[in-house]
Amino acid sequence: MDPDSDGGPTPDEQKSKKRKLPDTRKGNAVDYKIFAKTNYTRQFPENHSVDCVVYVESQENEKIGNKNPITLTKLFTENVKGIAGVHRVNAYKVGIMFRKPAPANNFLTMTHFLGKHKLKAFVPAHLTEITGVIRYVPKDLSNEDINKSITCDAEVISVKRFMRKVDGKLTPLGTIAVTFAATALPQHAYIQMFRYPVHIYIPPLLQCYKCLKFNHSAKVCRGSQMCSSCSGQHSYKECDVEKIVCINCQGGH
Structure with a gap:
């Protein structure tokens, strides 16, 4: 120690103490990134009670919806089991209708047939998923934390925190959007045993x-x-x- 020192910290020690420590608090951008369930594949549940429609598009952005409808129907009915009908959705999509979930889900796995004809098949989200809103959720809970602790009658697919820009920075709100693998919105959901009512989500005009x-x-x-x-x-x-x-x-x- 310097003999003329009064016992306080030296200038070098003062600089060391002023160094910023890593911010370990909640609120980082990653905490509010949409959390989606991994390895989730959209399919029809076994108890799906209405017609199952699978959309088909071209892998090469071709207008298959404008092709000869008789030729299209023949292509699918001769290679795929359980088809109840084929219809045009728009210029780029056709819908393949099945009466039961099993053949519809099986069609999604026919990679050889789809690849051969350069097609891709998928289930439209509005037939198997629904999104609800939960309010007054603590802001210090990340989307991943919510996903780990939330329980309800339906499977949770994704959690999204609503954000608002304040002074140029995104600030979390106490409202979240939760997407469920269901066709009807559950009345309630539980986050760490606290019951929250689930409200209808009205998306903004796109x-x-x-x-x-x-x-x-x-x-x-x-x-x-x-x-x-x-x-x-x-x-x-x-x-x-x-x-x-x-x-x-x-x-x-």
Whole structure:
């Protein structure tokens, strides 16, 4: 120790004490990342009581919905058991209908047949899943913590914490969205033995920022790029037209 020292910490010791320690508190971005069940495959449950519809798309973005319907029906009925009907969903999708869950789920595993014809099959989420809202959930619980402790009559597929941006930073809210493997919303769910009512989830209106139509995102959009300012076929970043025209109602907004 320096003989002239009064016994307090040296300047080097003071700097050492000022070093920031790792933040081990809850609230990191990873805590609020959507937690989804691993190795989950969407299938029809054995007690599914209505028709089971499997959607089929082309692996090469081909418009199979516009193909000859007789040819399509023959292709599926001659190679797949248990089919009750085939119908067009849209230009890129057809629906294969089964009366029972077992043949529908078996069709999903026919990788050789699907690969040979460059097709992919999947169960649409709205037929086997439902999302509910739970309020007043402690903010210090991560989505993973909630998933580990939540219990209810239906299987939990994913947990999402609602967030709000405050002063440029995402802040967690006390409301979560829970997706269940069910067609009817459970009345209650338990988190660490505390009972929470489950409310209906009303999703926000989804608009595509590419074609500007509704109910899909730009990530999966197959439409043309449209301008949100003048409704022309170009990006709004390239627009030099002064007159504003709404692409949906042709109004001046």
